[in-house]
Amino acid sequence: MNVHINTLLCKGCAFCVKYCPKKILEMGTERNKKGHFFVITTDEEKCTSCAICAAMCPEAAIEITKEDSNG
């Protein structure tokens, strides 16, 4: 898991969905406590940890990690 979306913070603006180069993010159908639809990952295997989604997230709701190659 490289993309960690804090679904409580997500407001569903979909900026991350728009700019993900691998197109592995999409709007979910569930709502969070605040009533916002939040973003989910679809095919996380393809994530390269480029962090563009995190950079574009206004709410700083996305954290990105990367597995060490020898990990």
Added chain:
Amino acid sequence: MAKVLMKGTVAIAEAAVRAGCRFFAGYPITPQNEIPEYLSWRLPEVGGAFVQGESEVASINMVYGAAANGTRAMTSSSSPGISLMTEGLSYLSGTKLPALVVNISRGGPGLGTIQPAQTDYLQATKAMGHGGFRVMVFAPSTLQEAVDLTYECFDYAERDRNPVLLLMDGSLGAIMEQVEFPPMKELTDEGTRKWNLAKHEGETRMPRMLTPVYPEVILENENKQRALLTKQWEENDVRVEEFMMEDAEYVVVAYGISARVSKEAILNLREQGHKVGLIRPITLFPFPKKTFQNLNYDQVKAFIDIELAIPAQMRDDIEVAVRGRAPVYEYGRSGGMLFDDESVYDAIHKIVTGGAE
């Protein structure tokens, strides 16, 4: 320290430095320009900062910023400039920041005149800005008193976390008198350390927020605290001078330059055998109501409010304090001209010899 001969505005500026003021921002306006001029070189001498603001609006907000750091800060201006500062004054009170604001007042309304007047009484004492806050208003009538009050105003501001106004008309700002300065106060932010944004070496604290924005319940509570503060001022901080009041049948009420002129007139009237006295409010707010309550109304026949203002502005406060127990008369000039003491003498004399009937 020996006495020195000094102009009113300059004396205030030096007194502020001695009180620990280390920040001044202001905008040129007559008749108070010697205050920024003096502080522009004097503050850097003592490690303080002087900024010539782009307006009175900017200047009061610079004071706001400095006060947030716990730095003793002041600004000065004259009537139209003070009007521009009222939003900032409201912010200072709302955010609970101390500051000294000096109004060397001139005639109005509008641009009015650069000559002296006392036409800012109502603004100073009733509503120094929007939102229903009050400030303590001090009105000296000699330069020594101006020096001493300036020195103390910073302490009051810090104690109450509220701006304080020193109201002095242009003539007191322009005259020269002998004054004796108090010693330089030791610089410390002890009085503001509990809330200021300053960072001290080796000290850790939680982040702080200084803003006049409150949720409604807290805002109401803050306003209750402010109301309580006003009550405490009335209990503890009223200053008033009573002059020849023991047997007075006719009571002149005047402050600042008007009180000085009235004293001369009263001495002359006393020589004629008229029992005239003077109540001189030194704090215009809180107004010395108790002094009026403690009078013997079997003895007092009338009050005469003497101000450089037409209509007289302090009259409402006098009437509230007198509560109809004696008539209140007024005499004033308002174009920027001063009284000569004969006109004040004549005005009082007229009432003493029949006007009171």
Added chain:
Amino acid sequence: MAQKIYSRPKSLMPMPSGFCPGCLHPLATKLIADAIDELGQNNNAVHVLPVGCSALNLMYWRGDMLGAAHGRAPAAATGFKRSAPDRLVFAYQGDGDLAAIGLAEIMSAANRGENFTVFFANNSTYGMTGGQMAPTTLIGQKTSTTKYGRDAETTGFPMRMCEIISTLDAPYYVARFALNAPKGVNQAKKGIKKALQYQLEGKGFTFVELLTNCPTTWGMTPLQSLDYMETNTIPYFIPGVYKDKGEKA
């Protein structure tokens, strides 16, 4: 072991911001917080708040804050910084706050070369009051006070603050970035850090304009607002570094 590539900056509270979905204000705030983290200035920074939507940081920012009157953030910052020269002071202002009511304060602070940083969020409208025309509203842009679109005949033209401020001699760094796409966001992040770094070095006045949006009062979805910025805002408010005295040297 997983290596952290990006995590939420320390200067933000661990709760959602008060801004609307898709608003770029919190993105701008996040970039400032990132820079402050990277500079290790969390305990030293003082955030001067304006009036308007941008003041919602009041509940969102973790650090010392001073709430200024509308348009007066540069004046309050001047007073604070002159009294506390070692602190990292920045004001964050919107376009109504900075380019209309606070024009005198921003120009004068810039002209004095005050050693603090102003971040200017330009979304070409008054967001908090309901989307009225701002000095930066684009020609033809519909707002609640320009029903048929801004008309230059009666309301003049949008003010380009970076261009205006960079005509002054004192400012050390003046730059504009657009936050509607990753490229601009990355440039903004670097520009913000550079401005704050210059301040720490005592270089003087630094100014970073951030082009933002207001999907709510523009009447658009968040994604539509990003496209609007690309086709309308950016061609008029050209991103770039307008002044960088540090680069010349």
